[in-house]
Amino acid sequence: MNFDFREIATATMVLFAVIDIVGSIPVIIGLRAKFGHIQSGKASLVSAGIMIAFLFVGEEILKLIGIDANSFAVAGSFVLFFLALEMILGIRLYKDDKATSASIVPIAFPLVAGAGTMTTLLSLRAEFQSVNIIVAILLNIILVYLVLKSSGKIEKMLGENGLSIIRKVFGIVLLAIAVKLFAANVKGLFA
Template sequence: MGDIFAKIDIKQIGTCFAVLFAVIDILGSIPIIVNIRNRVGFIQSEKASIVAGVLMISFLFFGTKILTFIGIDVESFAVAGAFVIFIIALELILGIQIHRDSEPESASIVPIAFPLIAGAGSLTTVLSLRAGYADINIIIAIILNMIIVYLVLRNAGRLEKLLGPGIMSVLKKVFGIILLSIAVKLFVANIGALFVQNF
């Protein structure tokens, strides 16, 4: 136990936190969160944050093994995540509803916890961080990010009122296009590797 705490490094925690914060982009996801909350009634902030945190920490230790065990490579995982993000982006840009959630509980897990928070981008980032940083520092960075995620999810309604319907409408379109770009980038970055592996 002492060895674990001896590896705690504030600088490493800060770097890992900043990287994950940028990849998760919870502040940029406010329009998406509000859109989903309006659709299903409410979002279970605690559940979404805990599930996302558990997914990311689990992926830190078992990600590659889990994917290998079920016969899925990281590239296929990323491409699948890209499709889900693509659908969410279309909903925001076109103002249509493709994915239907009948229960707030289901929306808290998909698409909030996964892939919005613990998506292909953040999960693969967690794996890449492990190559250069101590596990304990990455875990602390994940927990700190999940606290911020919880606060944003909890106060999504207030943030919506603060921004107003006009700004929210514009933000939905803007972040929809950003999400669409992320989906395309994820798809393009990983589809080539899939073709190389299979042909």
């Protein structure tokens, strides 16, 4: 095993920026309000499992079903786009009457382990040792767990007006990320 702290630090920061769990706080609080409960541990473990599995077999699975990374990223950009619209416009697009928790969908996937994260993992794998990427994933999952676990306290601290403002601001940021993810990958669809 070749632990390289520089690779771990770089991969951790890249994943932190892509996952953007701090920016997702308004989405998480909104989902908690809709469903009443978020299983922080379950969402974190599923997210970690998805990311680690995708790190090793993601590209092969996509090739097997005839999907390239660009198509996958564009599809993920649409999911992020609609989540952003919910935040900005205060409307509800994601409707699942049977769901009793938002732990797996949409928190574990696509919010934490979404198309942007998975595409990033494929890019990191080309540059860094897998063991260092796994450490970076685990460090980010610890942060995800802490944010999910303390979302109630964060909500009380910010208040209703603070949440509304942050939800709209981060909705615009999420919309910008969706547009960037779309723009960066849509060219690859026609190449």
